Amino acid sequence: MSSSPFYKETFDKISPEKQDSIFTTAITVFAECGFDAANINDIAKLAGVSIGSMYSYFESKEDLFLALVEKGLELLDRAMNECCPDEGTISEVLERIFRVAIRYTEKHPDMCRLYLLITTDNMKAQTERLSDRAEMSFREMYKAVLRRAVEKGEVRRDIDLDAAALFIDNAVVMLQFSLTSRYYQLRMEHYLGAKSGDDYERLVRSNVDFICRGLGVDF
Amino acid sequence: MSSSPFYKETFDKISPEKQDSIFTTAITVFAECGFDAANINDIAKLAGVSIGSMYSYFESKEDLFLALVEKGLELLDRAMNECCPDEGTISEVLERIFRVAIRYTEKHPDMCRLYLLITTDNMKAQTERLSDRAEMSFREMYKAVLRRAVEKGEVRRDIDLDAAALFIDNAVVMLQFSLTSRYYQLRMEHYLGAKSGDDYERLVRSNVDFICRGLGVDF
Amino acid sequence: MSSSPFYKETFDKISPEKQDSIFTTAITVFAECGFDAANINDIAKLAGVSIGSMYSYFESKEDLFLALVEKGLELLDRAMNECCPDEGTISEVLERIFRVAIRYTEKHPDMCRLYLLITTDNMKAQTERLSDRAEMSFREMYKAVLRRAVEKGEVRRDIDLDAAALFIDNAVVMLQFSLTSRYYQLRMEHYLGAKSGDDYERLVRSNVDFICRGLGVDF
Amino acid sequence: MSSSPFYKETFDKISPEKQDSIFTTAITVFAECGFDAANINDIAKLAGVSIGSMYSYFESKEDLFLALVEKGLELLDRAMNECCPDEGTISEVLERIFRVAIRYTEKHPDMCRLYLLITTDNMKAQTERLSDRAEMSFREMYKAVLRRAVEKGEVRRDIDLDAAALFIDNAVVMLQFSLTSRYYQLRMEHYLGAKSGDDYERLVRSNVDFICRGLGVDF
DNA sequence: AATGAATGAGGATTCATTCAT
DNA sequence: CATGAATGAATCCTCATTCAT
Numbered sequence: 001m002s003s004s005p006f007y008k009e010t011f012d013k014i015s016p017e018k019q020d021s022i023f024t025t026a027i028t029v030f031a032e033c034g035f036d037a038a039n040i041n042d043i044a045k046l047a048g049v050s051i052g053s054m055y056s057y058f059e060s061k062e063d064l065f066l067a068l069v070e071k072g073l074e075l076l077d078r079a080m081n082e083c084c085p086d087e088g089t090i091s092e093v094l095e096r097i098f099r100v101a102i103r104y105t106e107k108h109p110d111m112c113r114l115y116l117l118i119t120t121d122n123m124k125a126q127t128e129r130l131s132d133r134a135e136m137s138f139r140e141m142y143k144a145v146l147r148r149a150v151e152k153g154e155v156r157r158d159i160d161l162d163a164a165a166l167f168i169d170n171a172v173v174m175l176q177f178s179l180t181s182r183y184y185q186l187r188m189e190h191y192l193g194a195k196s197g198d199d200y201e202r203l204v205r206s207n208v209d210f211i212c213r214g215l216g217v218d219f
Numbered sequence: 220m221s222s223s224p225f226y227k228e229t230f231d232k233i234s235p236e237k238q239d240s241i242f243t244t245a246i247t248v249f250a251e252c253g254f255d256a257a258n259i260n261d262i263a264k265l266a267g268v269s270i271g272s273m274y275s276y277f278e279s280k281e282d283l284f285l286a287l288v289e290k291g292l293e294l295l296d297r298a299m300n301e302c303c304p305d306e307g308t309i310s311e312v313l314e315r316i317f318r319v320a321i322r323y324t325e326k327h328p329d330m331c332r333l334y335l336l337i338t339t340d341n342m343k344a345q346t347e348r349l350s351d352r353a354e355m356s357f358r359e360m361y362k363a364v365l366r367r368a369v370e371k372g373e374v375r376r377d378i379d380l381d382a383a384a385l386f387i388d389n390a391v392v393m394l395q396f397s398l399t400s401r402y403y404q405l406r407m408e409h410y411l412g413a414k415s416g417d418d419y420e421r422l423v424r425s426n427v428d429f430i431c432r433g434l435g436v437d438f
Numbered sequence: 439m440s441s442s443p444f445y446k447e448t449f450d451k452i453s454p455e456k457q458d459s460i461f462t463t464a465i466t467v468f469a470e471c472g473f474d475a476a477n478i479n480d481i482a483k484l485a486g487v488s489i490g491s492m493y494s495y496f497e498s499k500e501d502l503f504l505a506l507v508e509k510g511l512e513l514l515d516r517a518m519n520e521c522c523p524d525e526g527t528i529s530e531v532l533e534r535i536f537r538v539a540i541r542y543t544e545k546h547p548d549m550c551r552l553y554l555l556i557t558t559d560n561m562k563a564q565t566e567r568l569s570d571r572a573e574m575s576f577r578e579m580y581k582a583v584l585r586r587a588v589e590k591g592e593v594r595r596d597i598d599l600d601a602a603a604l605f606i607d608n609a610v611v612m613l614q615f616s617l618t619s620r621y622y623q624l625r626m627e628h629y630l631g632a633k634s635g636d637d638y639e640r641l642v643r644s645n646v647d648f649i650c651r652g653l654g655v656d657f
Numbered sequence: 658m659s660s661s662p663f664y665k666e667t668f669d670k671i672s673p674e675k676q677d678s679i680f681t682t683a684i685t686v687f688a689e690c691g692f693d694a695a696n697i698n699d700i701a702k703l704a705g706v707s708i709g710s711m712y713s714y715f716e717s718k719e720d721l722f723l724a725l726v727e728k729g730l731e732l733l734d735r736a737m738n739e740c741c742p743d744e745g746t747i748s749e750v751l752e753r754i755f756r757v758a759i760r761y762t763e764k765h766p767d768m769c770r771l772y773l774l775i776t777t778d779n780m781k782a783q784t785e786r787l788s789d790r791a792e793m794s795f796r797e798m799y800k801a802v803l804r805r806a807v808e809k810g811e812v813r814r815d816i817d818l819d820a821a822a823l824f825i826d827n828a829v830v831m832l833q834f835s836l837t838s839r840y841y842q843l844r845m846e847h848y849l850g851a852k853s854g855d856d857y858e859r860l861v862r863s864n865v866d867f868i869c870r871g872l873g874v875d876f
Numbered sequence: 877a878a879t880g881a882a883t884g885a886g887g888a889t890t891c892a893t894t895c896a897t
Numbered sequence: 898c899a900t901g902a903a904t905g906a907a908t909c910c911t912c913a914t915t916c917a918t
Contacts, residue, residue, distance in 0.1 A: 035255075119335060167429055183342075269904045274890080474694050488883050490910095555777055557838055558774055560691030620784060621776045629823040648820065654870055709895085892904100
């Protein structure tokens, strides 16, 4: 309904196919090259759009980038909300969270690479602009899940819940990075052995178990 | 002693002050702008060196960058090795690890921003070149600490030690990023509240406690 | 019609005036400075074109240069083909060849200087790229003229025709260089006396006579 | 005795081996890269001399280059003077000239590539400086040989002797270029067939025969 | 609305030459 | 006299953005 601050109205009017083509192409290129090295003219060409049009859709390179990230964050958020945070034990919820995170990462690896990019401090200005918009309700979900688990007596009462929520987010984020960034992949393999990135069961299990113990869950 | 593959012999010959000036300036600029946006000519000017000299010290912008990171990683490694991994309980060792990490981060915030940069996938090629060189013996330390704690009966025997070591590294890395990157700082404040980044005691405590519980340590 | 491999489609689209301005300017500058010392930005400025445009017309400095030479060679070839190689005695044909060569040299002296440039071995790579394209059908013409002259009984049968054709080409090439390159001009004046370069009649006459005798022609 | 205007006295004082090393290296590099692209610092390094010394021997890059050419021209001149222009028939003298030229070309191919370079008009300034110095007494020799042949009745009296001398020089020059420059080599092979550059007998024969007929020599 | 040609500031890198040691 | 570190102007090329059609 309310259009994004990162693209102009004209973008709303073009066909979803073209929108998708632009987004997909741009994500790939930005993920491949990084923000600075990415070339808008190339993106336009690859997406089958004139740069003229590109600039009628997006105010600037930065806006295109942010529109991408916003869209990806929305998708991630939607995916994470399918974790049914209210069903089952905390251990089961956590398991679902990690599975969803992995599935999303597999489906949108380039998008995940973009998250790494915005993390970088030379994107400070852009990041600032984004933080108002970015739907990241899953962060609230983490907290809610923990609160409920405490109420249900699954989790120890004396635990710093906010810190624990951050811990869970950390684990999710690092897992995603380990599955998408070459650098973190190498690092994971250093700890877990070669091809460890393919053993999803172990990844899910070790994360869930570690966090559950960290939360004082009996399981 | 053994010279780095990232700088030329000439760099060894100049005064430590000048070396330092170049490194400090370059770290600041790269941290500020990112690899692509950083301007070598500016770095040279700021460091009080002619670009001609700059290129007589470093083969390329990339090499300068990698020399920086290599140096920083060496420093980090040396710092982490001062954690006395053999003294005291696992809880005490972990506490020391986090305190050292925080101190390093405070002392070299720009360096930490550079770590974020190399994580990015458009730095893949550079990262690859680095991985052979990068001293990261603290990674082995994490594993050793855990093994010894198991032997001493501090840590449960049924735990996936490799995964646990990765977990510790994750926590350290995310803590460092939270203290240096604007993006992660905002994120931490979302979870822990404003100014939470200044409350080192809480950060250390929550990390150590969570990990210790995750390891099944009685404390 | 068929576009050259040395310039892009965009170059085809601009006005012939602008094309000509670019070519003329570039030829002058390259002839003046040589390939390496020539400055593309200067050429662009002199031609009244932005460098951005320049690079949208030509992939590189090298391509600009080769486009020039290709064009010049085409022109030379077309000019040489107007020698009516089938009309008159071999002596008359040769005379026409030299006159045409001189006229072309007078009209495109800078172009001739470029031929000298590509001759140079540090242009090896470029020359190689050119040789597939370069129209030099006049070389076949020389051979054809000689064959016909033999058939007509004008030229001795026992002569090495291929070597003779090369001889004619040598004479043409050296004449052109003597009229365009300061170095060869000085050399010619050493042999023929000052201002000899202006005495076209003598040049044509001595060349034709010498070659005809060399071919065993009665005249 | 009188030192060259192209190098300083200091150059005279160093060992002939070092002199030779510098000359040989420089010739190779200039022949390979051309004047502009050649790098004096590289030449110095390759020759085992510091650039500091290089500049104490030669005023500038240009002077180094000219000193090279001057030396080469001297050598060529000396070689050509071994043709015994007074012995035997004109045909025999010519044959000796071509053989000497070929031998010189084989021995100093890089030097011959340098001749091509100075021919180029962007070397105008340098060439001018050279022409005063360059020993090219073989040019006088050509004229003398012809005069004597006329006197001996070998050559027709009605021939333009100066033009004929130029013709001979042209043939020698083009032969040398055909044996050293990739461009002219290809051109020769177009006329004479592949590997024709190796058939020295044919080259000598066709040149001598053609010129002799051109001179009206009975043979 | 769409196009894509045009712009030109910007930036990594090279290299002839100087000069302090 | 020899050295080689230092200099910085110069150059090729890129690309975000504009705007006439």
